[in-house]
Amino acid sequence: MAANARPRMPTLAAHHREPPLNRPDPDDVELELFIRGLQLRHGYDFSQYARASLKRRVQALAIATGSRTIGELTSRVVRDDVLLPTVVSAMSVPVSEMFRDPPVFRALRAEVLPILASYPHINIWQAGCARGEEVYTLAILLEEAGLYDRCQIFATDFNDAALAQAQEGIFPVTEARQYAENYLAAGGAHTLNHYCHAKYDHIKFDSALRRNVTFANHNLVADGVFCEAHLILCRNVLIYFTNPLQDRVLGLFRNTLVRGGFLCLGSKESIDYSENAREFVALNRRARIYRLGAPSA
Amino acid sequence: MNDRGRSSAVVIGCSTGGLKALRSLLGALRADLAAPVIVVCHRGSTDDREHLVELLAQAAPMPVQEPDERSRVRPNVVHLAPSGYHLLIEADETFMLSVDARVNFSRPAIDVLFESAAAVYRERLLAAVLTGANDDGAIGLKAVRARGGHALVQSPEEAEADRMPRAALQVAGADAVLTLAGIADRINQRCP
Incomplete structure (x- = not known):
């Protein structure tokens, strides 16, 4: 030993x-x-x-x-x-398209805008607006519903380069046909040409469409509530987040929306795993349009 | 058969001619297949776009579903990538959907599914590239092989469009080149 x-x-x-x-x-x-x-x-x-x-x-x-x-x-x-x-x-959020998933915008037009019309002033938050395809989509939708002059749209993203592009309202002409088809499928009142003009290899949207849009840097990961909104659009952004971050952002949306306010997510998004989503009631499940709690009397 | 001859998940990619091939392949699978089967089939603007789930469900002996994001990969289910989204597998064996840029002009892309599944299942993955008229799936199959997964390619002679299987063979090679019936047999053997 x-x-x-x-x-x-x-x-x-x-x-x-x-x-x-x-x-x-x-x-x-x-x-x-x-x-x-x-x-x-x-x-x-x-x-x-x-x-x-x-x-x-x-x-x-x-x-x-x-x-x-x-x-x-x-x-x-x-x-x-x-x-x-x-x-x-x-x-950051990739390129989207205008009127992506046309039935969603039909549903917004038919089921959400008539209720928003009862407010004297309407705040809308486009969260994760990327290059702005959906900002112009929304502006056109509101214009055709006769509501745009009562609306304030906050279009936010954490990517300054994308925000700058969104402010330009210029998109590749190669996308124009798809956008125009989507617009009609979404129940557009004119043709998309009514709102933009083609030049060389791009289309440019009328600057009048962004007269009530405020573009701002906001990071869903880190930043908090900055306005009171009646409608939040955040489509195909949360799909990139883990469950805890998705839950945090849905909490942020809940705290931002007025009672009875609307949330529109991407057509394949699931909020089944989020605690904070429990206060959202499906208004149109297929279109992923939710309403916060019971509408105020 | 020892563990090396077993697979615990199956991924399949196809394009042109894919509907017919999938109906034939899925129809030949055993009803009690233990593994999940995860499928990317490029969809054109044709009318099968909306009805692919139903058309495959008629042929397959197990449920066919488009997975919800964040949902669990389930055994004995055919999970079909929804149109317009990339389908990926997370490390915790849940589904993730993405609208990132097209890969090989496609969304969903076979490479995206195969590469993410290869990272999760490694040598437990079985991947099959079937008929198609483009090169998608070749790089993905290479990733599957690099992680020790089992790679099958439909025989180009049998395939309705032979470009996709030929590209896969050229870029990745395969453990076997088989007919659809042969691929179904192999899946049945490896996923008891």
């Missing part, structure tokens, strides 16, 4: 733990470090974004910026502020 009495020298093996059995892929580890780096260095928090699509976006960004790996992209992003707008754009 004498040999055992001597203090044992620590061996390398004692410090080197076996790698865990289902250890994550390098790409997944690098993705987490990228998220942490953006948060520490730039204050943008993407930790509550669902990982499957976030990974695709970040991988695409790595390729677009000439980085061989997400890890290489991370070290560039934390050292180079110039790269940040590119990163923020790549991480």
